[in-house]
Amino acid sequence: MKVAIIGASGFVGASVLTEALNRGHQVTAIVRNPEKITVQNDNLAVTGADIFETEKLAAILAGNDVVISSYNPGWGNPEIYDDFIKGSTSIQEATKAAGVKRLIVIGGAGSLYIDGNQLVDSPQFPAEWKAGATAARDFLTELRKEEELDWTFLSPAINLHPGERTGKFRLGTESPVFNEHGKNDISVADLAVALLDEVENKQFVKQRFTLGY
Numbered sequence: 001m002k003v004a005i006i007g008a009s010g011f012v013g014a015s016v017l018t019e020a021l022n023r024g025h026q027v028t029a030i031v032r033n034p035e036k037i038t039v040q041n042d043n044l045a046v047t048g049a050d051i052f053e054t055e056k057l058a059a060i061l062a063g064n065d066v067v068i069s070s071y072n073p074g075w076g077n078p079e080i081y082d083d084f085i086k087g088s089t090s091i092q093e094a095t096k097a098a099g100v101k102r103l104i105v106i107g108g109a110g111s112l113y114i115d116g117n118q119l120v121d122s123p124q125f126p127a128e129w130k131a132g133a134t135a136a137r138d139f140l141t142e143l144r145k146e147e148e149l150d151w152t153f154l155s156p157a158i159n160l161h162p163g164e165r166t167g168k169f170r171l172g173t174e175s176p177v178f179n180e181h182g183k184n185d186i187s188v189a190d191l192a193v194a195l196l197d198e199v200e201n202k203q204f205v206k207q208r209f210t211l212g213y
Helices: 011-022 054-061 080-097 127-143 188-201
Strands: 002-006 026-031 044-048 066-069 102-106 150-155 159-161 170-172 185-187 207-212
Touching (some): 002 011, 054 080, 066 080, 080 127, 102 127, 102 188, 127 150, 150 188, 159 188
Parallel strands (some): 002 066, 026 044, 102 150, 150 207, 159 185
């Protein structure tokens, strides 16, 4: 398949890039700074882009089978809420303008539910992550109204960390997937496995899903 990955040099995007290439997909890595991508692969094309320039982004996305957005404006960005909404909306519109049917967005765990309440609204939610998590939650609300695209929203586990690729995890939809110890975690490598599984199998079209060990 032809796969476009937006934010392919980031913490999540880099693992998604590795997994996609290892599965033999043709990948276009779309990043702010192309020099950050040092991988050499015959199936990889790297291009720099400003995701706020919707028309130019659409031209880059054209011809792909799926667009994966791991866009993150940066946790230290004081405008993270506005930039996430603006950037994600631009990606959504560019995907449609490019004629690509499939869009997979990697969001956050903050929009997952426990006892009917979203994590981001709990008093225990870390203040430093709240603006970004709220943006991802609010964008998911808008994405659920999208009728033209076959979209999917992936919420990582609450604890997303570096670690090995095991390929062994459990999937869920609207609530965290806790283990027997009450923990919800996943390695970024296994997150990439789940995401590429979704690219290939289309199990959660027009849905959100999540995962955990």
